[in-house]
Amino acid sequence: MKLKSTPMQINLPVIVEKDEDGFYVAECPSLDGCYTQGKSLDEALKNIREVIQMCLEEDDEDVASEIAGMHELSFHTIAVEV
Secondary structure (H helix, E strand, O other), X not given: OOOOOOOOOOOOOOEEEEOOOOOEEEEOOOOOOOEEEEOOHHHHHHHHHHXXXXXXXXXXXXXXXXXXXXXXXXXXXXXXXX
8 A cells, every 4th residue: 555645835937928819828837738728817827726736646756856856947038139
C-alpha cells in the first residue's frame, strides 16, 4: 500500500493575456500544456488553478518537488522593430 505524502504548497508563475475576443487566456509556463481561459480575469485565474492541480496530479511527486525548487524566474518585455 502506497502512503500519500503530506501536501505541499508551491508558487507557480501564470501569464494572463486578453485575446481579441475579450477572453482572458491563462498559461502556466512551468507545466507543458497547462492553459485555459475565462470570460473575466477572476474566472481565468480560477480555471488555471484547477488546470494546474490536474496537471500536477498527472505528474509524479518528483516533478512537483522540482518545480517547487525553482528559485529564480524573470519576465521581460523586449521591443523589436517590425
